[in-house]
Every structure is written in C-alpha cells, then in structure tokens.
Amino acid sequence: xxxxxxxxxxxxxxxxxxxxxxxxxxxxxxxxxxxxxxxxxxxxxxxxxxxxxxxxxxxxxxxxxxxxxxxxxxxxxxxxxxxxxxxxxxxxxxxxxxxxxxxxxxxxxxxxxxxxxxxxxxxxxxxxxxxxxxxxxxxxxxxxxxxxxxxxxxxxxxxxxxxxxxxxxxxxxxxxxxxxxxxxxxxxxxxxxxxxxxxxxxxxxxxxxxxxxxxxxxxxxxxxxxxxxxxxxxxxxxxxxxxxxxxxxxxxxxxxxxxxxxxxxxxxxxxxx
Amino acid sequence: xxxxxxxxxxxxxxxxxxxxxxxxxxxxxxxxxxxxxxxxxxxxxxxxxxxxxxxxxxxxxxxxxxxxxxxxxxxxxxxxxxxxxxxxxxxxxxxxxxxxxxxxxxxxxxxxxxxxxxxxxxxxxxxxxxxxxxxxxxxxxxxxxxxxxxxxxxxxxxxxxxxxxxxxxxxxxxxxxxxxxxxxxxxxxxxxxxxxxxxxxxxxxxxxxxxxxxxxxxxxxxxxxxxxxxxxxxxxxxxxxxxxxxxxxxxxxxxxxxxxxxxxx
Numbered sequence: 001x002x003x004x005x006x007x008x009x010x011x012x013x014x015x016x017x018x019x020x021x022x023x024x025x026x027x028x029x030x031x032x033x034x035x036x037x038x039x040x041x042x043x044x045x046x047x048x049x050x051x052x053x054x055x056x057x058x059x060x061x062x063x064x065x066x067x068x069x070x071x072x073x074x075x076x077x078x079x080x081x082x083x084x085x086x087x088x089x090x091x092x093x094x095x096x097x098x099x100x101x102x103x104x105x106x107x108x109x110x111x112x113x114x115x116x117x118x119x120x121x122x123x124x125x126x127x128x129x130x131x132x133x134x135x136x137x138x139x140x141x142x143x144x145x146x147x148x149x150x151x152x153x154x155x156x157x158x159x160x161x162x163x164x165x166x167x168x169x170x171x172x173x174x175x176x177x178x179x180x181x182x183x184x185x186x187x188x189x190x191x192x193x194x195x196x197x198x199x200x201x202x203x204x205x206x207x208x209x210x211x212x213x214x215x216x217x218x219x220x221x222x223x224x225x226x227x228x229x230x231x232x233x234x235x236x237x238x239x240x241x242x243x244x245x246x247x248x249x250x251x252x253x254x255x256x257x258x259x260x261x262x263x264x265x266x267x268x269x270x271x272x273x
Numbered sequence: 274x275x276x277x278x279x280x281x282x283x284x285x286x287x288x289x290x291x292x293x294x295x296x297x298x299x300x301x302x303x304x305x306x307x308x309x310x311x312x313x314x315x316x317x318x319x320x321x322x323x324x325x326x327x328x329x330x331x332x333x334x335x336x337x338x339x340x341x342x343x344x345x346x347x348x349x350x351x352x353x354x355x356x357x358x359x360x361x362x363x364x365x366x367x368x369x370x371x372x373x374x375x376x377x378x379x380x381x382x383x384x385x386x387x388x389x390x391x392x393x394x395x396x397x398x399x400x401x402x403x404x405x406x407x408x409x410x411x412x413x414x415x416x417x418x419x420x421x422x423x424x425x426x427x428x429x430x431x432x433x434x435x436x437x438x439x440x441x442x443x444x445x446x447x448x449x450x451x452x453x454x455x456x457x458x459x460x461x462x463x464x465x466x467x468x469x470x471x472x473x474x475x476x477x478x479x480x481x482x483x484x485x486x487x488x489x490x491x492x493x494x495x496x497x498x499x500x501x502x503x504x505x506x507x508x509x510x511x512x513x514x515x516x517x518x519x520x521x522x523x524x525x526x527x528x529x530x531x532x533x534x535x536x537x538x
C-alpha cells in the first residue's frame with residue numbers, strides 16, 4: 001500500500017484536481033470590464049457555445065474529422081498489421097515494428113510541418129503531379145489536408161494495437177476454421193475480426209481522442225474554415241485570456257471521450273492498450 | 274491460410290504504408306540543406322550554411338535547455354511514480370485496483386487540450402505562476418503512464434518463481450530486490466525513461482497551456498512556423514530533433530527485446 005501512495009497522491013492532487021478545476025472553471029465567467037474571473041455559477045459559457053452556429057459547426061467539424069481519421073487509419077492499418085503479424089517472417093516483422101515505432105515517437109510537430117511543406121503550392125506534391133502531367137492538387141490549407149495529416153500522424157497508434165491483437169490469435173484457431181471447411185473470407189469475418197475488434201477500439205481511442213484535442217494540425221495545414229475545438233480553446237487562453245470559456249469548450253471533448261472510454265472498456269479494449 | 278495472390282497484395286500494401294510513414298520524414302530532412310531561404314521544391318541548391326545559424330541563435334539555445342531540463346525532471350518524477358504504481362498494481366489485488374489502472378491511462382487517453390486546459394485552470398485558480406515547474410508537472414503526468422506501462426508489461430512477463438526461490442534460499446527483501454528483481458526490470462526502466470524523455474522533449478499540445486511566456490523547443494518552432502519566420506532555422510532544428518529522437522527510441526527498442534531467460538512464453 002505504501003508503494004501506491006505517491007502515484008495515487010500525484011494523480012489525486014494534480015491530475016484529478018486539475019480536471020475538477022477545469023469543470024468548475026467552466027461555470028465561471030470573465031467580467032468584460034475588469035477581465036477578472038468572477039466566481040459566480042453560471043451556464044452562460046455553455047449557452048454561448050450551444051446557441052452560436054459557428055461554435056456548433058466547429059464542434060461538428062472536429063468530431064466528423066476525428067471519425068473520418070479513425071476510419072482511414074483502420075483501413076490503412078489492418079492489412080499492414082495482418083501482413084506483419086501473420087505473413088512476414090521474424091526478421092521482417094522486427095524491422096517493420098521499428099519502422100512503425102520510430103515515426104510514432106518522432107516529434108509530432110515535425111511530422112505536421114513536413115506535410116505543410118509537401119502540400120504547399122510550391123511543394124513537392126504539386127511538383128510531382130506536374131512532372132507526371134497531372135493537374136495540381138492544391139490541398140494546402142484545407143479540411144482535406146487536415147484529415148490527411150491527422151491520418152498520417154496517428155497511423156502508428158492504430159497499427160500497433162491491431163498488430164498485438166492479431167499476434168495473439170493462435171494459428172490453431174485459424175487452422176481449425178479452415179479444417180471445418182470455412183473459406184478464408186469466412187474465417188476472416190467470423191474468427192479474425194471479432195478477435196481483433198478490441199485492438200481496433202484501443203487504436204481508435206488514440207486516433208479519435210488525439211484528433212478531438214488537437215490544434216496544431218488545423219493551425220499549420222488547415223485553412224480559414226478549419227477551426228477545431230482545440231483552436232477555440234487555444235485562442236481563448238492565449239489571445240482572449242478567457243479561461244472559463246476555454247474550460248467550458250474543453251468539456252465537450254471530455255464528455256465525448258468519457259462516454260467513448262466507458263464503451264471501449266466494456267468491449268475489452270483496455271486489455272489491448 | 275492465405276493464397277499467394279492475397280499474400281502479395283498484403284505485402285505491397287505493407288510496402289506502401291511504410292513509404293507513406295517515411296517519405297515525409299525523409300523529405301523534411303532534405304530541407305535542412307536548402308541553400309535558399311525560399312521554401313519551394315525543387316530546392317535551388319544544397320548547403321549546410323543554416324546549421325551554424327541555428328546553432329548560434331540565442332532563442333534556440335534557451336528553448337533547447339528549457340526542453341532538456343523539463344524532460345530530465347519530468348522523467349525522474351515519472352520513473353519514481355510509475356515504478357511505484359506498476360509494482361503496487363502488479364503485486365497486490367485490492368479494492369479499487371481496476372479503477373486506479375483506469376485513471377492511470379487517462380492522461381494519454383484523453384485529448385491533449387483537456388489535460389492542458391485542466392492544468393491551466395488549476396494553476397490559474399490557485400494563482401500559481403507558470404514556470405519550469407508547471408511544465409514539469411504537466412509532462413510528468415503523462416510520462417508516468419509510459420514508465421508504468423513499460424514496467425508493468427515486463428513484470429507480467431517475469432516469472433514470480435524467481436522471487437520466491439530467492440526468498441526460500443534466505444535472501445532478505447532488499448537482497449531479493451537488489452539481486453533478482455532489479456536486474457530483471459533494469460532494461461524496462463531504462464527504456465521507459467528514454468521513451469518518457471522523448472515524449473516530453475517533443476510535447477507541444479499540453480506544454481502550451483503550462484508554459485506561459487516561456488518557449489520550449491517545440492513551442493519555439495511552432496511559433497516560427499505559424500508566423501513563417503526563420504524557416505531555414507526551423508528546418509535545421511527539425512533535422513536535429515528527428516536525429517535526436519530516433520536514437521533514444523532505437524535504444525529503448527533494443528532494450529525491451531527480451532533476453533529470453535525470464536520470459537514465461
């Protein structure tokens with residue numbers, strides 16, 4: 001028990017206390033004249049958010065792109081993880097593992113910046129397309145660019161849990177399925193997919209949650225119409241100095257993730273994290 | 274099970290995914306050698322002239338050392354707290370154990386702005402000025418998770434019979450820890466620490482909310498990129514950052530590849 005006290009105290013007095021502070025601040029407001037925070041309970045921050053169509057569309061855009069990013073990552077990651085876990089030999093597998101792990105740990109900001117340079121009007125993407133005789137893509141500073149870059153930066157977070165789930169499936173189970181006459185598609189659908197689901201959900205916790213809470217990618221590769229929840233929180237703190245409003249807006253991804261995590265836990269995704 | 278066509282198709286897919294993951298990193302590393310300060314492709318010429326420029330920029334110096342200090346302090350705290358948590362949750366079964374293991378992963382499972390904004394409101398409510406220590410507190414909170422996960426994975430793979438054998442042979446609790454447990458977990462601790470440091474060194478989403486007017490290296494480059502200033506310097510820093518994070522992560526990866534003696538499977 002003595003061992004548990006320091007980490008528990010840290011989480012209680014720093015992390016959970018901070019989450020509580022976030023929640024409480026969300027119900028305060030800033031006096032427009034003195035710019036001091038007034039400790040009076042009010043729902044005004046939330047009414048502002050829900051009544052403004054601009055804020056609603058920002059929230060909707062954030063959630064939609066988070067969902068699309070998750071879907072794209074599953075599509076990219078699943079065949080890759082399958083190849084890694086069940087087809088590649090041990091040497092190739094170890095190499096692929098490192099090739100996925102290194103981008104995961106290399107600086108997130110750096111990887112977003114790389115795409116800013118690639119997608120730029122004078123960047124390598126348009127140059128390549130031009131050399132191939134194709135029209136320029138002009139993806140720079142758009143929602144498509146935001147989606148593409150999110151898909152890129154979170155991809156390793158999806159590959160690793162799916163790979164771990166696939167690796168745990170015993171060969172005998174697949175052999176049994178085919179011995180019993182199931183074709184490979186039936187085996188994939190009835191045996192592999194259900195067993196991999198917790199891995200997919202574990203990966204989606206990262207892809208979905210990291211997208212919900214980000215402002216760097218929309219700032220660097222998005223355009224004027226690419227504001228995310230994170231951007232509003234970012235500018236409310238940095239520019240407007242309105243902490244209560246920022247806190248209120250941050251409770252939206254918090255609520256979404258709380259529900260998501262509870263469901264994910266039910267589906268056994270935490271074992272696959 | 275898979276026929277040949279499917280295997281080839283999956284192999285091609287895997288190759289494309291690796292290319293997708295790596296080509297942007299390789300391209301951006303080439304940009305560090307751009308001789309011009311105009312950022313367009315193809316590069317007009319190659320040169321290493323921006324390396325000394327970035328090296329002698331005092332702002333880069335300050336930001337770099339702040340990042341190193343914050344990373345080392347956060348990693349130290351994370352090592353202590355993360356190991357305590359991993360040992361406690363591995364060894365004992367108690368009421369609320371599940372809940373604690375749930376809370377411990379929250380800092381990496383919840384969106385970054387929530388952790389950042391939560392800490393920001395917390396410090397603001399308590400009138401704590403943002404400083405090196407507020408950055409360290411923010412980083413330590415999610416670095417703990419990394420150390421904890423790494424160590425817990427190792428402990429789960431280690432057979433408990435070794436500890437029991439040591440105790441049966443009359444070793445004291447300390448001796449068992451020093452001569453049996455520590456050698457088993459040492460590499461997991463080192464790799465956890467390296468990963469925690471790499472994470473702290475690169476972190477930007479949470480850091481913005483806990484740093485105030487100070488610039489860590491990622492915050493400095495984020496500002497430069499946003500304003501389109503000093504991009505040749507940014508390219509050089511980016512090159513250095515990629516090289517610097519690849520090394521600890523590659524070492525960490527080697528260390529967690531187990532020697533095999535103590536593995537259960």
